Amino acid sequence: MTYKILITGGCGFIGSNLAIFLKKKKFQINTLDNLSRKGSKLNLKRLQKFNIKNFKLNINNKEKLLKLPKYDFIIDCSALVEVSTELNNIDKVLRTNFLGTNSILLKCVKDQSNIIFFSTSRVYSISKINSLIDNKKLITKKIHKRKKLQVNEKFPKSSPISFYGLSKKSSEQLIKEYVNCFNIKYLINRFGVVAGPWQFGKVEQGFFSLWIWRHLNKKRLNFIGYGGNGYQVRDILHIDDLCEIVFMQVKKFKLVNNNTFNIGGGLKNSIDLRDLTYISRKITNANIKINKIKKTDNSDIPIYISSNKKIKKFYNWEPKKNILEIAKDILNWQKNNFKILKKYFN
Numbered sequence: 001m002t003y004k005i006l007i008t009g010g011c012g013f014i015g016s017n018l019a020i021f022l023k024k025k026k027f028q029i030n031t032l033d034n035l036s037r038k039g040s041k042l043n044l045k046r047l048q049k050f051n052i053k054n055f056k057l058n059i060n061n062k063e064k065l066l067k068l069p070k071y072d073f074i075i076d077c078s079a080l081v082e083v084s085t086e087l088n089n090i091d092k093v094l095r096t097n098f099l100g101t102n103s104i105l106l107k108c109v110k111d112q113s114n115i116i117f118f119s120t121s122r123v124y125s126i127s128k129i130n131s132l133i134d135n136k137k138l139i140t141k142k143i144h145k146r147k148k149l150q151v152n153e154k155f156p157k158s159s160p161i162s163f164y165g166l167s168k169k170s171s172e173q174l175i176k177e178y179v180n181c182f183n184i185k186y187l188i189n190r191f192g193v194v195a196g197p198w199q200f201g202k203v204e205q206g207f208f209s210l211w212i213w214r215h216l217n218k219k220r221l222n223f224i225g226y227g228g229n230g231y232q233v234r235d236i237l238h239i240d241d242l243c244e245i246v247f248m249q250v251k252k253f254k255l256v257n258n259n260t261f262n263i264g265g266g267l268k269n270s271i272d273l274r275d276l277t278y279i280s281r282k283i284t285n286a287n288i289k290i291n292k293i294k295k296t297d298n299s300d301i302p303i304y305i306s307s308n309k310k311i312k313k314f315y316n317w318e319p320k321k322n323i324l325e326i327a328k329d330i331l332n333w334q335k336n337n338f339k340i341l342k343k344y345f346n
């Protein structure tokens with residue numbers, strides 16, 4: 001069965017990789033992206049090689065969005081992905097992420113399309129995540145001891161959750177209101193950290209890619225927060241593993257819909273910044289200086305590890321690529337595209 005799919009934010013890191021992946025699986029793919037993210041024009045060129053048409057449109061332009069062709073699915077990857085506490089950013093984040101989802105939902109209702117929404121682990125309560133760890137300095141380096149720290153879909157979502165988290169949590173609720181009233185169907189995926197080729201990493205987002213790039217270029221990095229020691233732990237999901245599970249979700253949509261999943265690298269793919277530094281050194285042969293910035297941002301969390309129990313139960317899926325494979329894939333991509341990428345990384 002081939003479906004017509006619109007991927008919003010389709011020139012971003014996840015959207016562009018997913019668009020190409022699904023096109024190779026013979027789906028009919030269009031993307032929508034206003035090309036605002038640095039690097040999205042480069043991704044657009046990749047899409048064009050696969051004959052994927054992009055509508056250059058702001059997601060908040062409802063009038064034009066409603067005039068686009070009809071799709072079986074809209075996969076929503078358009079967002080401002082920043083857990084920023086800058087005051088002048090808040091309005092933009094809410095408008096793009098929350099009202100952007102509203103525009104997409106209007107289009108879904110008009111055409112009776114299904115929506116697959118890409119949410120985030122940041123919908124979970126910062127204070128409850130903090131309280132998983134008694135003493136931030138004691139985040140264990142032993143992976144098996146992190147087992148009880150995995151977060152499942154029922155984990156509390158009380159404030160604070162960051163403005164970005166709020167925009168996504170509100171979008172999730174908005175989707176459910178539309179579904180209740182207008183008979184459309186949804187899936188919500190709450191991803192942890194996703195990494196892989198074509199992610200133009202920056203401090204606010206995409207640290208894994210940034211870490212390897214800075215090592216490759218022998219530039220400095222910072223350990224920010226928690227005393228500046230690189231204690232923070234995250235689970236890392238390779239973009240190919242993400243594409244595989246979304247493909248399964250589209251194929252099985254008639255059987256599994258109106259549901260919410262945590263999806264991440266999971267326990268085995270959890271790593272702290274110290275170990276990421278160790279791996280980056282090993283694969284690049286570079287030993288760079290890492291500065292300590294002791295103060296922790298109020299929106300930061302010491303650890304996040306997705307529980308993949310539910311997604312595994314529904315689809316028998318689990319991530320295939322381990323941390324070292326992810327790091328090597330990114331390094332090869334950066335080396336093979338070194339000259340072009342210089343413009344897109346700091």
Ligand SMILES: NC(=O)c1ccc[n+]([C@@H]2O[C@H](COP(=O)([O-])OP(=O)(O)OC[C@H]3O[C@@H](n4cnc5c(N)ncnc54)[C@H](O)[C@@H]3O)[C@@H](O)[C@H]2O)c1
Binds near residue numbers: 008034036118191195
């Ligand atoms: N990358 C991750 O680790 C991660 C983790 C959890 C959730 N997510 C979610 O996955 C989705 C995709 O993330 P990503 O990492 O690919 O981000 P990205 O920044 O690489 O891509 C987002 C794309 O959206 C586009 N965009 C931004 N504002 C727009 C607007 N107003 N109109 C149209 N297009 C607009 C940008 O140009 C960009 O190409 C987001 O919804 C994000 O919240 C990502």
